[in-house]
Amino acid sequence: MKLADTTEERQLVADEERGRWIAVVVALLLLLDCPGRTLALQSADPTRVIGMSIGKTRTSTMRGYLKAWDKFSRWLRLWADELWPSTAARLLDYFLILLDEPCAMSAPQIFWQAFAWLEKAAxxxxxxxxxxxxxxxxxxDFANTALSCKAPPRKQAPRLPACVRASMEVMVVTTAYVMALRYFAWCLLIMNWGSLRFDDIQHxxxxxxxxxxxxxxxELTQTKTTGAGKRVREVPLAIWKGCSLTGTPWLEAGLVMLELVGKLERDFLxxxxxxxxxxxxxQVAKYTDVASLLRATLCQLKTLKLTIAGGWAETSDKLLPEVLCAGFWTLHSGRAGLPSECAMLGFTKSERDLLGRWCPGGSADYTRTYRQCVxxxxxxVVEAHCCDGAANLSExxxxxxxxATYLGKAVGPQEAETILAAWTASTRSYAQQMIAAHSVEPHGAAGTPAVDRPATPRHPAMQVPADGGPGMDTSYVIIYTRGRRSARLHRTTGGCYWAGIEVRDSEAYKGLPAAGLYDSRCKFCFPEDKVTGAAPSSESGSETDSSDSDAQ
Structure with missing residues (x-):
């Protein structure tokens, strides 16, 4: 499917694959003596009726469920000569078989989910x-616990260091590199600053x-929890153009490369x-294709040095040793970078949740809140890297x-210690140069002007309407939505910026209005509620349903 040339061809192949798996489910249920089959046989088209019972299950999920069922059904026929388990004891016996096999840690959970899904469809x-x-x-639960005790701890991909991201920025704007490396470095930076998975950038x-x-x-048209057929069809993405540690306009350079890479009408990045x-x-890049590009990109990164003019230039020295270019960082490394640094800078979990769209909500006002807060x-984060705080972040x-753990297994303790010492010296030198670059008027690499980084507060300033909106000469505003069935209280300053937006159905107050006039308080305007536990309905914050857009 991924090698189809056009969007229409990929959609056609995807529909054909889904149709094949639905046909397998239909054939299975028609063999069973189940309520779904009895009902379907009473209809004019039993096959289509059974197919409707599958619902909005993704094709990949359906494929995994049916493979798990196929393994169980083969065992069931040999064990009890049954097409469908007659009692729960058959499931208990199969769990014991999985524990003795041995099997993957997720095998019992996947089997149970597959069987529950088939029972619902039946x-x-x-x-x-x-x-x-x-x-x-x-x-x-017993099987999951037993297998998890035997399994090794879950490995998390390390985030990309600041010096690696800085070298990637210079690579994007340096035409001496081949197009594939420049464009892929741009995609890695997008993944880092946008907190994206590899699958996300392909949507x-x-x-x-x-x-x-x-x-x-x-807009992301599909993630692990959104997409066609889901409650939230798409979620926003926003990256500030000043997200540059070296001052190079890598973001704009990548947008220029988009047309050189391929047709803008394609549905993958x-x-x-x-x-x-x-x-x-x-053609859509597979994971294996991109993994090789990651290794090639890391191998080509050069160490940067600060010039007399305050800009950055590449040296002839490679930034990373060969052993770290293959296997240490993965395509999952980009997603963890920005949330980790925001945690070190003191941002709350509710604020960091916006970075990875872990609480999308799906409302119209979420897009505005997301862009401003992110x-x-x-x-x-950029300011922290370009001031005295860079020394702390660069540790x-x-x-x-x-x-240290990776190198100890790959090259041995002695060589690992040598590589780590060189790496520590390199990162500290980079942090010192970042502080020095911030103390002079910066110029970008290769003569490119640095991106302007104005000093900004932790949250952007609220824009008050010039024609007199709810934020003019008032302290509080109640915004009504859902045909006045919902009334949420906001502050006009230091809050979530709703007070700075012209809202059709709202009331402004100079003092705190009576509690009976509203049913919830915005969690961004009243963060103290999260500490005291007051106003539990305000946990949804400024994120409301899609009907909120009707209020504007």
């Missing part, structure tokens, strides 16, 4: 489902990437690169600890 009521029995759930539409003021904005790296093919956090103890 039309069984909740009280008649074997998967819902307490003995089955207890056996599942960014190049034609919808655009500059809106000082932000590059776009990163195509497959030709093996020479000079151009891209009109831009403020990105600015704060990156979590990266050094993971690096």
């Amino acid at each position: 039309g069984y009521n909740v009280d008649a489902r074997l998967s819902a029995e307490s003995s089955v759930k207890q056996a599942l 960014l539409l190049p034609g919808r990437l655009r500059m809106l003021g000082d932000l590059m904005v776009a 990163l195509p497959r690169a030709h093996h020479e790296g000079q151009y891209f093919l009109n 831009a403020a956090m990105q600015r704060r 990156e103890y979590d990266i050094k600890d993971a690096m």
